[in-house]
Amino acid sequence: MTEAKSVVTACALIIGNEVLSGRTKDANLNWMATRLTDMGIRLMEARVVPDIEDVIVAALNEVRAKYDYVFTTGGIGPTHDDITSACIAKAFGVKVERNAEAVALLASYIPADRLNEARLKMADIPAGGELIHNPVSKAPGFRVGNVYVMAGIPSIMRAMFDGFAPLLTGGAKVLSKSVASFLPEGSVAEGLSEIQDRYPGADIGSYPFNRDGKFGCTLVTRTSDENDLAAAAGEIWELIISLGGEPIDEDLVSIEAGEKDGYATGDDK
Amino acid sequence: MTEAKSVVTACALIIGNEVLSGRTKDANLNWMATRLTDMGIRLMEARVVPDIEDVIVAALNEVRAKYDYVFTTGGIGPTHDDITSACIAKAFGVKVERNAEAVALLASYIPADRLNEARLKMADIPAGGELIHNPVSKAPGFRVGNVYVMAGIPSIMRAMFDGFAPLLTGGAKVLSKSVASFLPEGSVAEGLSEIQDRYPGADIGSYPFNRDGKFGCTLVTRTSDENDLAAAAGEIWELIISLGGEPIDEDLVSIEAGEKDGYATGDDK
Numbered sequence: 068m069t070e071a072k073s074v075v076t077a078c079a080l081i082i083g084n085e086v087l088s089g090r091t092k093d094a095n096l097n098w099m100a101t102r103l104t105d106m107g108i109r110l111m112e113a114r115v116v117p118d119i120e121d122v123i124v125a126a127l128n129e130v131r132a133k134y135d136y137v138f139t140t141g142g143i144g145p146t147h148d149d150i151t152s153a154c155i156a157k158a159f160g161v162k163v164e165r166n167a168e169a170v171a172l173l174a175s176y177i178p179a180d181r182l183n184e185a186r187l188k189m190a191d192i193p194a195g196g197e198l199i200h201n202p203v204s205k206a207p208g209f210r211v212g213n214v215y216v217m218a219g220i221p222s223i224m225r226a227m228f229d230g231f232a233p234l235l236t237g238g239a240k241v242l243s244k245s246v247a248s249f250l251p252e253g254s255v256a257e258g259l260s261e262i263q264d265r266y267p268g269a270d271i272g273s274y275p276f277n278r279d280g281k282f283g284c285t286l287v288t289r290t291s292d293e294n295d296l297a298a299a300a301g302e303i304w305e306l307i308i309s310l311g312g313e314p315i316d317e318d319l320v321s322i323e324a325g326e327k328d329g330y331a332t333g334d335d336k
Numbered sequence: 337m338t339e340a341k342s343v344v345t346a347c348a349l350i351i352g353n354e355v356l357s358g359r360t361k362d363a364n365l366n367w368m369a370t371r372l373t374d375m376g377i378r379l380m381e382a383r384v385v386p387d388i389e390d391v392i393v394a395a396l397n398e399v400r401a402k403y404d405y406v407f408t409t410g411g412i413g414p415t416h417d418d419i420t421s422a423c424i425a426k427a428f429g430v431k432v433e434r435n436a437e438a439v440a441l442l443a444s445y446i447p448a449d450r451l452n453e454a455r456l457k458m459a460d461i462p463a464g465g466e467l468i469h470n471p472v473s474k475a476p477g478f479r480v481g482n483v484y485v486m487a488g489i490p491s492i493m494r495a496m497f498d499g500f501a502p503l504l505t506g507g508a509k510v511l512s513k514s515v516a517s518f519l520p521e522g523s524v525a526e527g528l529s530e531i532q533d534r535y536p537g538a539d540i541g542s543y544p545f546n547r548d549g550k551f552g553c554t555l556v557t558r559t560s561d562e563n564d565l566a567a568a569a570g571e572i573w574e575l576i577i578s579l580g581g582e583p584i585d586e587d588l589v590s591i592e593a594g595e596k597d598g599y600a601t602g603d604d605k
Contacts, residue, residue: 084541087379088510089370090556091543096384101358108355112391113384115365118541122381145522146542147529177522185525220544241357253414253446256454260416272353272387273415274360276488287359 073291075238077103079113079128082123082141082151083219086115094221095140107237107291108136118142123154131158131214136235138228141219143208145185147237151216151324152209156193159211166192169207176205202231238333239291244300245317249283251275259286266299268292285317341566342560347399348382349391351410351420352488355384364409376506376560377405380414381428381509387411392423400483405504407497410488412477420485421478428480435461438476445474469499477600486567508560513569514586517576518552520544527575528555528569537561543603554586 080097085091096113105111111134116126131137142151156163169190177186189206192198199208199215201223208217208227217227248255252275263271269290277281285305288299307314348368354360365382372379380403385395392411400406411420425432438459446455458475461467468477468484470492477486477496486496517524521544532540538559545552555576559566576583 084539084558085543085556087369087371087382088366088512088558089366089379090512092366093600096355097358097361099358100356104357111386113356115382118539119379144542144544145525147532148541166564181522182565183522183526185529186522188525241356247427253450253452253455255415256414256457257452260454263416270353270387270417272417273413274354275413287354289353289357320602 071236071238072135073239074323075108075136075236076111076134077108077136077138079110080123080126080130080137080139081113081115081219082118082139082154083115084118084148086141087117093222094220098221099138099228102232104241106232106233106235107240109238109241118148118150120150120157122156124158127158127214131212135213137214139151139214140224143189143206143216143218145188145222149188152191152193155196155209155214157209159193159195161194161211163191164194166190166198166209168198172201172205172207179325182308199227202226202230210289215302224282240291241289241291242296243287243318244291244296245285245287246300246303246307247276247283247285247315247317248312250307250310250312251280251282252284254310255284255286255306256311258310259303262299262302262306265302266290266295269295269299271299271303339504340507341404342508344377344505345380345403345407346377346405346407347403349380349392349395349399349406349408350384350488351381351387351408351423352384353386353417356386356546364488364493367490367494368407368497371501373510374462375501375504377504379511387417387419388483389419389423389426393418394425396424396427396483400481406483406524408483408485409493411476412458412487414457418457421460421462423479424465424480424483424485428462428464429480430480432460433463435465435467435478437467441467441470441474441476464600468496471495471499488571510558510560511562512556512558512567513565513588514554514556515569515572515576516545516552516554516584516586517581518550519576519579519581520551521553523579524555524575524581526554527579528572531568531571531575534571535564536561538564538568540568541571 086093088211100110116122122311142149169250177184193211196209196211201207203223217224252273274285285302292298304314355362369379401480411418461478462480465478465480470476472492472495486493519552521542543554555572559565573583
């Protein structure tokens with residue numbers, strides 16, 4: 068057996084005109100990103116593409132060669148605009164086949180008089196594909212090679228992901244430590260850059276916020292080395308004190324929903 | 337003068353490790369998508385990339401050649417992890433220069449004793465770049481060629497976008513008409529596909545939902561041809577009636593927040 072990879076990478080491919088037109092707000096990327104990070108899989112790219120065959124095929128072939136895993140969402144329903152299955156087949160140079168196991172799953176859920184051709188289309192899977200279980204509404208996703216094809220509906224996507232997640236192989240888990248203060252970014256920037264230089268194996272990021280009208284920033288250290296994590300975060304803690312700020316261990320305090328859900332407003336950037 | 341283009345395209349390039357690690361939930365894509373659609377600019381792709389110079393430069397050069405406009409968010413602050421300006425310069429093969437106008441803007445907002453080198457970095461702009469006004473906190477974005485570089489913080493991004501939006505040239509506006517019913521997708525799929533075939537210039541999409549436990553789907557027609565829009569939406573309306581459903585004009589009724597914000601759960605997909 069070869070040694071496990073220490074860095075395992077992934078790409079999310081979000082398929083759907085409705086996300087690009089603004090009709091639908093994607094709710095899958097952040098969930099997937101969080102889950103993958105927890106599993107030691109590094110999401111290196113996310114791409115939203117329209118329901119255009121050539122575009123989906125080209126994007127898929129590019130990213131499946133580049134990353135260890137590709138996770139797609141959207142376009143596997145019964146309507147004419149659901150073309151993901153055909154696109155995956157084309158990208159892999161295989162045919163779409165009506166999968167008997169998938170037909171049986173649909174038949175177990177949909178009454179025979181409603182199991183029409185459109186619904187049966189949800190059993191059309193690229194040849195060689197392995198079904199991904201859908202505990203919510205039976206119509207399966209599938210895996211071909213390193214590409215995992217899931218529904219766009221969040222509850223179904225999550226259930227599908229949770230089903231196959233134990234079979235994914237993560238690498239070294241990236242650990243993180245978040246230290247916040249009410250010092251503005253421009254004040255900590257110089258010292259922070261020096262700390263980053265001392266820990267080239269860590270990624271140190273600065274994320275500004277405005278909480279109840281008070282400006283500040285959260286300084287996040289990310290690395291798979293526990294010792295570096297503790298040392299760099301410790302230096303950040305001391306930096307804040309040396310600049311007259313009060314460090315806050317953000318991994319310990321509970322943050323109001325919304326404050327972490329996107330950037331806050333009005334900082335000094 | 338050449339004739340105005342009827343199809344004007346765009347790409348959103350979202351720059352930041354924090355979106356890919358799951359720490360931050362992007363709040364810019366959906367806002368931008370909606371705004372561009374309203375302006376007759378078609379968002380054809382969105383890409384989230386990490387804070388890695390080579391990756392940003394390669395992605396930028398690819399998408400700026402492919403689309404009429406590129407809009408980037410993130411990475412223009414004062415800290416070491418803010419590398420967007422340097423990346424844009426590299427992609428265009430120009431140097432980063434300290435922009436006198438940008439320095440003056442920062443000096444008008446930041447007290448002299450706090451205008452340190454880190455904050456002045458926010459005035460470093462690719463040579464030939466034009467400043468994008470930031471009414472929230474002064475530190476400007478910039479435009480180079482067809483690339484518009486904005487902050488990642490939503491309030492600032494929106495203010496920057498609104499400032500330059502009147503200068504963007506849109507193409508034929510894509511109009512849309514949404515007709516919903518409590519028929520499941522699998523029931524409307526066949527008839528809907530026939531309507532799509534009759535209106536090849538229109539994009540007809542089906543988006544399932546679950547409202548108060550009742551399943552259904554919204555059928556959205558999108559086209560820049562008013563007559564096709566009315567005719568196709570009219571046929572969808574009749575299709576729903578013919579299948580025993582009750583069509584709902586979703587452009588007229590107010591939808592609860594959240595129902596349109598992402599997919600609903602539990603449909604027959």
